[in-house]
Amino acid sequence: MNDLHRAWLGVVSADHTQRAVEGGFIQLNHGKRYGVARLREGDGFAIYSPTERYRSKEPLRAFTALGVVADTAPYQAEPMAMGDRGTIQPWRRRIEFLPVHRATLREVDLKLTQAPNWGYQLRRGLVPLEPDDFEVLREVMSIS
Secondary structure, eight states: OTTOSOEEEEEOOHHHHHHHHHHTEEOOGGGOHHHHHTOOTTOEEEEEEEESSTTOOSEEEEEEEEEEEOSSSOEEOOOEEOGGGOEEOOEEEEEEEOOBOOEEGGGOOOSGGGSTTGGGGGGGSEEEEOHHHHHHHHHHHBOO
16 A cells, blocks of 8 residues: 555545445545546545534544545445435445544644645545555554
């Protein structure tokens, strides 16, 4: 994994992250295709969870999962109920998640977080991540 050429940071609540890790997939922006279509097989993928639960206002601000994209193209999952959004058929990517523990923002020093107003870009749900930042997260989050 040390020779990553690309890495990404997805923004997902911790409860939804847990479902993704258990299922070995990621879906972003309520199942829309455009985000997951940007990923390539072998890309590093980190998840930042601003909150513990979807729609919660209580902050978590932690990196909660880490893995590598394990397929070559997005796929559509079975239809699922999304509350007030109705039923959707989300686009997903397979992720080979690594065994990790959470790391709070205070525990890591990333190039990403050094820019002023860095958090604003997280609103997009998916942002490019420097491969070096991915490696920092891997070192801090890995379970020995």
